[in-house]
Amino acid sequence: MPNDVIEGRCLCGAVHITVTDPAGWIGVCHCGMCRRWSGSVFACFGAAPATVDITGPVAVHQSSNLSERAFCATCGSHLWMRDLQDGADYDLMPGLFEATKDWPLRSEIYCDEAPAAFSLAGDHPKATAEQYRRKHPQAARVAGDA
Template identity: 40%
Template sequence: MSGRAGGCLCGAVRYRLRAAPEQFGACHCTICQRISGGVNLSFNVAAEDIDVTGLEAVRTYRSSDWAERSFCGTCGANLWYRGLGEGAGYSLGLGTLDDKSGMVLEREICIESKPDTYALAGDHPRLTSGEAFA
C-alpha cells in the first residue's frame, strides 16, 4: 500500500513511503529487546521507497558490525534499523506508522530468546536465529 506515513513521538522526524508492505515481523533477539523494551515489531522498505524529513534530528548508533539503529535525538523514539551494506533498506518500527490498519504479522524470528511470559497469536512461521539467518 503506498502513501503510508509516520514519524517519531514529537514529530521532529517524519517519513512518507512510496510503497510499503502490508506485513510486519517480530524479532525477539536480545538486541531488539533492549532497544524496544520487549519484542521489536517492524517492516522492511527499500531505501528508494522512503522520503525522510527532519534528518537533522536523527541520531544513529552502530549496534553491531553489520547494522545501525536510528532514533530521534529530540524525543528518543526508535525509528529504524539499517544494514551497513550498499543499498540497504530500512526496517522501520511498526509503532512509527500513523496508520497501522491492514498490517498483518508475517513471522517471528529469534524465538529462542523470547521470554516465556508472552506469546503472539496467529498462525505464522516462528524461526530460531539459526533458521532466520541461514
C-alpha cells in the same frame, strides 16, 4: 496498493517519514539486541531506500558490525534498524505509522529467545535463533547477538 504513501512521525513530531508502496506486513525479532534496544518487543517492516523519505533530527547508533539503529535526536523514539551495506532496506518501526495498525504479522524470528510474556499467537512463519542463523550466516557473526 499501488502508489500508496503512508506517513509516520516520532513522538515529538520532529521526525517525519513517508513510505511509498509499503510492504503491508510486520516482522518481529526476539534476539538479545532487539529485545534490549526496543525494551520490549521489536517489530518492523522492510522498505527499500528509494521508497523512503525522511526529514528531521535523526541520530544513529551503530549497534553491531552489521547494522545501525536510528532514533529521534529530540524525543528518542526508535525509527529504524538498517544493515550497513549500501542500498540496504530500512526496517522501520510500525508504531510510527497509523496505517500499519491493520497489518498482519508475517514473520517472527528468535522465537526460542522470546520472553514468556511475548509469545505471539498466530500461524505466521516462525524461526528459532538456530534456524534463522542457518539461513542468514552473517547473523551468526554479530557480536552480542545472543
